Amino acid sequence: MITLPIGCAVAAVVVLGFTAPASAAHLSTGDRIVNAAAAQAGKPYRSGGTGPGGFDCSGLAQYAHRQVGITLPRTASAQRATARSVSKTDKRPGDLVFFASGSKVYHVGIYAGNNKIWAAPESGDLVRLQTIWTSSYTVGRAW
Numbered sequence: 001m002i003t004l005p006i007g008c009a010v011a012a013v014v015v016l017g018f019t020a021p022a023s024a025a026h027l028s029t030g031d032r033i034v035n036a037a038a039a040q041a042g043k044p045y046r047s048g049g050t051g052p053g054g055f056d057c058s059g060l061a062q063y064a065h066r067q068v069g070i071t072l073p074r075t076a077s078a079q080r081a082t083a084r085s086v087s088k089t090d091k092r093p094g095d096l097v098f099f100a101s102g103s104k105v106y107h108v109g110i111y112a113g114n115n116k117i118w119a120a121p122e123s124g125d126l127v128r129l130q131t132i133w134t135s136s137y138t139v140g141r142a143w
Helices: 029-038 057-066 076-082
Strands: 012-015 018-021 084-086 096-101 104-113 116-119 128-131 138-141
Touching: 029 057, 029 104, 029 116, 057 076, 057 104, 057 116, 076 096, 076 104, 076 138
Parallel strands: none
Antiparallel strands: 012 018, 084 138, 096 104, 096 138, 104 116, 116 128
């Protein structure tokens, strides 16, 4: 029996009729971060939530990174200060997308590709894939 971490994306390999999970080692760190966030889909928004039962936006980002061995600070502002800036045109899945009003970061999501982020948007909502709704954001990479 092969045991994989919870939330790990698995591809199947078929050899002579035997099906076995392929190693997740071939996935990039960014893809592993996205998969860790996606595995939390449908969990409730919880103010101050760091999982696994509920999340706020920065708690989800922190949790997904922790699943791949990366330590992030707790708040979106501290995460922004820690992450290396990346241009919007160079963003890749797993990068952090930050939304701010003036100098105050009010939301963070994990870039999933195709102009979408995994996020815990707001009270009463669930962790979900959402479209980036504005061009006013910055991108950071913590991996």
